[in-house]
Amino acid sequence: MKIAIGTRNKAKTAAIVNVVKKHFEDVSFEQFSVGSNVSEQPFSNEETRQGAINRALNTLKVANADLNFGLEGGVYEVDGLMYCCNWGAVALQDGTVLSCAGAQFVLPEEIAIELRAGKELGPVMDEYTKEKETRHHSGAIGVFTAGLINRTEMFEHIVKLLIGQYLCYKENIL
Ligand SMILES: O=P(O)(O)OP(=O)(O)OP(=O)(O)OC[C@H]1O[C@@H](n2cnc3c(O)ncnc32)[C@H](O)[C@@H]1O
Numbered sequence: 001m002k003i004a005i006g007t008r009n010k011a012k013t014a015a016i017v018n019v020v021k022k023h024f025e026d027v028s029f030e031q032f033s034v035g036s037n038v039s040e041q042p043f044s045n046e047e048t049r050q051g052a053i054n055r056a057l058n059t060l061k062v063a064n065a066d067l068n069f070g071l072e073g074g075v076y077e078v079d080g081l082m083y084c085c086n087w088g089a090v091a092l093q094d095g096t097v098l099s100c101a102g103a104q105f106v107l108p109e110e111i112a113i114e115l116r117a118g119k120e121l122g123p124v125m126d127e128y129t130k131e132k133e134t135r136h137h138s139g140a141i142g143v144f145t146a147g148l149i150n151r152t153e154m155f156e157h158i159v160k161l162l163i164g165q166y167l168c169y170k171e172n173i174l
């Protein structure tokens with residue numbers, strides 16, 4: 001079974017590899033840098049979802065693997081609070097795209113101000129933590145949940161949902 005990963009982000013890649021290996025035998029993985037065709041920093045659930053779907057479809061185009069994954073992070077605001085949201089999609093060779101969302105959590109106002117000013121969450125988190133490339137490791141989710149869940153674990157949940165939906169699709173349930 002060929003698995004294509006539409007990112008080079010380490011946290012996203014580890015999530016796909018970990019969960020796929022748990023559910024399928026005899027798998028091979030390949031990574032591709034594909035565009036999301038949305039803003040670098042999506043600013044709504046709709047845009048984040050579209051980014052994940054576009055990444056999955058762009059990965060299908062270049063890889064034509066059995067499962068072509070796209071994962072996307074974004075933010076949106078409700079009641080003056082900024083939430084980070086996370087979406088995933090998997091594109092199949094017949095052109096079907098299955099999608100789902102994962103964890104959503106609050107970002108502090110000092111981070112929200114930076115994002116409203118047009119900055120991207122990745123670099124803002126590096127500045128905040130004085131660390132490099134937090135988006136590849138603990139991520140904002142790790143920092144703002146006191147380390148209880150890291151970015152890989154967060155995306156593992158999404159990949160699990162996607163694989164579950166794929167199994168239902170094969171049984172004509174979805
Ligand atoms: O290489 P890609 O796949 O693009 O991975 P990415 O880390 O840039 O992730 P996204 O494009 O999906 O996320 C959009 C932006 O939000 C940032 N981001 C999202 N979730 C984050 C998290 O948990 N921690 C740090 N940055 C995060 C990310 O760095 C981007 O600036």
Ligand SMILES: [Mg+2]
Nearest residue numbers: 036040041122
């Ligand atoms: Mg990105």
